[in-house]
Amino acid sequence: xxxxxxxxxxxxxxxxxxxxxxxxxxxxxxxxxxxxxxxxxxxxxxxxxxxxxxxxxxxxxxxxxxxxxxxxxxxxxxxxxxxxxxxxxxxxxxxxxxxxxxxxxxxxxxxxxxxxxxxxxxxxxxxxxxxxxxxxxxxxxxxxxxxxxxxxxxxxxxxxxxxxxxxxxxxxxxxxxxxxxxxxxxxxxxxxxxxxxxxxxxxxxxxxxxxxxxxxxxxxxxxxxxxxxxxxxxxxxxxxxxxxxxxxxxxxxxxxxxxxxxxxxxxxxxxxxxxxxxxxxxxxxxxxxxxxxxxxxxxxxxxxxxxxxxxxxxxxxxxxxxxxxxxxxxxxxxxxxxxxxxxxxxxxxxxxxxxxxxxxxxxxxxxxxxxxxxxxxxxxxxxxxxxxxxxxxxxxxxxxxxxxxxxxxxxxxxxxxxxxxxxxxxxxxxxxxxxxxxxxxxxxxxxxxxxxxxxxxxxxxxxxxxxxxxxxxxxxxxxxxxxxxxxxxxxxx
Ligand code: AMP
Numbered sequence: 001x002x003x004x005x006x007x008x009x010x011x012x013x014x015x016x017x018x019x020x021x022x023x024x025x026x027x028x029x030x031x032x033x034x035x036x037x038x039x040x041x042x043x044x045x046x047x048x049x050x051x052x053x054x055x056x057x058x059x060x061x062x063x064x065x066x067x068x069x070x071x072x073x074x075x076x077x078x079x080x081x082x083x084x085x086x087x088x089x090x091x092x093x094x095x096x097x098x099x100x101x102x103x104x105x106x107x108x109x110x111x112x113x114x115x116x117x118x119x120x121x122x123x124x125x126x127x128x129x130x131x132x133x134x135x136x137x138x139x140x141x142x143x144x145x146x147x148x149x150x151x152x153x154x155x156x157x158x159x160x161x162x163x164x165x166x167x168x169x170x171x172x173x174x175x176x177x178x179x180x181x182x183x184x185x186x187x188x189x190x191x192x193x194x195x196x197x198x199x200x201x202x203x204x205x206x207x208x209x210x211x212x213x214x215x216x217x218x219x220x221x222x223x224x225x226x227x228x229x230x231x232x233x234x235x236x237x238x239x240x241x242x243x244x245x246x247x248x249x250x251x252x253x254x255x256x257x258x259x260x261x262x263x264x265x266x267x268x269x270x271x272x273x274x275x276x277x278x279x280x281x282x283x284x285x286x287x288x289x290x291x292x293x294x295x296x297x298x299x300x301x302x303x304x305x306x307x308x309x310x311x312x313x314x315x316x317x318x319x320x321x322x323x324x325x326x327x328x329x330x331x332x333x334x335x336x337x338x339x340x341x342x343x344x345x346x347x348x349x350x351x352x353x354x355x356x357x358x359x360x361x362x363x364x365x366x367x368x369x370x371x372x373x374x375x376x377x378x379x380x381x382x383x384x385x386x387x388x389x390x391x392x393x394x395x396x397x398x399x400x401x402x403x404x405x406x407x408x409x410x411x412x413x414x415x416x417x418x419x420x421x422x423x424x425x426x427x428x429x430x431x432x433x434x435x436x437x438x439x440x441x442x443x444x445x446x447x448x449x450x451x452x453x454x455x456x457x458x459x460x461x462x463x464x465x466x467x468x469x470x471x472x473x474x475x476x477x478x479x480x481x482x483x484x485x486x487x488x489x490x491x492x493x
Pocket of ligand 1: 021022023024025028046047048049050051052053
């Protein structure tokens with residue numbers, strides 16, 4: 001099967017040929033003809049299968065006819081994160097070279113005013129995260145009544161991030177007669193309900209069973225002690241020993257750990273970037289660009305920031321933490337072994353992680369073998385870690401050998417991400433933050449946006465909504481003294 005059999009236009013075929021792709025992937029082969037015949041499509045496919053081109057290529061063909069009107073986009077693509085939205089835009093830029101299409105991105109963290117003026121000029125393809133899109137519609141700057149084709153991508157991720165109510169609202173704002181393309185890697189009941197409500201007689205296209213992992217990924221686990229310093233040492237050993245390691249993404253469950261692991265690896269001489277939801281957009285983009293270009297071969301990332309990233313040829317994925325949700329495991333390791341290439345995914349498993357590993361093995365229907373070699377770190381070998389943890393300011397440790405932070409209740413320090421997700425974070429004075437000395441790439445975004453003109457600040461409606469875009473990650477309370485984290489009883493009136 002070649003691309004020319006799928007019904008794509010000559011311009012699109014020329015653009016595909018220019019990228020060097022000769023054969024459509026299974027999802028492309030199955031989905032493209034249905035999209036071109038204007039059927040609704042329910043695509044069950046993971047990232048890494050070529051699903052983006054499966055909707056971008058036929059959309060470009062369809063959009064060759066017709067023109068955009070001011071504030072009324074012709075097509076709309078919803079993505080759960082800014083990075084994914086930006087990647088889809090890159091796909092339009094790559095495959096749409098021969099066409100004069102207006103493609104606009106509506107994502108958080110970018111000037112509202114610029115986005116608005118782009119909408120005024122008329123948009124053929126609008127790529128948006130749900131929150132920012134609704135902000136524009138609420139302000140009256142955007143009408144969705146001209147949308148002929150709606151794409152809902154990474155729907156199960158949208159569910160994880162609490163976007164389903166937004167998706168339902170958006171589906172009601174676009175015309176009933178539109179064509180809908182819906183992509184998800186898994187099919188939990190909530191997603192099934194949405195597809196039944198908003199798709200009309202969809203053509204189901206499934207390229208692999210839900211929640212299966214690609215066969216070309218070698219999956220391994222390595223045991224570790226439960227302490228973070230032991231896991232960091234195991235990680236370093238794995239990185240030093242890894243065969244054929246070209247580049248790797250290292251996943252942590254909490255964004256705070258992303259920053260710690262990033263800093264630790266830097267200290268140990270690794271070239272490494274970081275990606276988590278607290279970083280501002282330009283720092284995220286810079287880290288990602290450096291990783292893509294190979295300037296930084298390692299990237300420490302959280303799930304939210306790294307979901308669905310199109311980074312070709314990642315040779316290794318490391319789970320510094322085993323994800324608590326098995327679906328996240330499937331998504332994480334899907335960063336390697338993309339488009340038929342081989343890859344390796346290694347999970348560092350401490351005793352409390354064993355339950356999560358069992359759940360993952362059940363979901364993927366296979367057991368994850370333990371890596372051969374002595375990687376486990378014994379308690380004794382923690383010299384360099386002790387050095388790493390010593391406070392830089394020379395402050396004295398208490399008689400019990402612990403800094404005040406280490407004496408924080410364990411529970412407060414290690415609460416799981418989905419339990420601690422206060423939506424809004426208070427601005428904190430830069431000098432008070434122990435992370436002020438971090439490299440720009442790992443520094444959190446200025447959440448109060450006081451550095452932006454008022455009209456460009458985060459709209460209030462976006463602040464109100466729960467768990468949006470990058471903010472389903474736990475808030476970082478590491479700058480707070482421990483006593484502020486303790487629950488307090490409110491006085492009776
Ligand atoms: P996606 O699933 O859309 O994230 O795509 C995964 C990767 O596959 C991206 O790096 C694409 O550029 C690449 N890709 C898409 N289509 C093809 C194709 N037909 N042949 C080879 N690679 C492809």
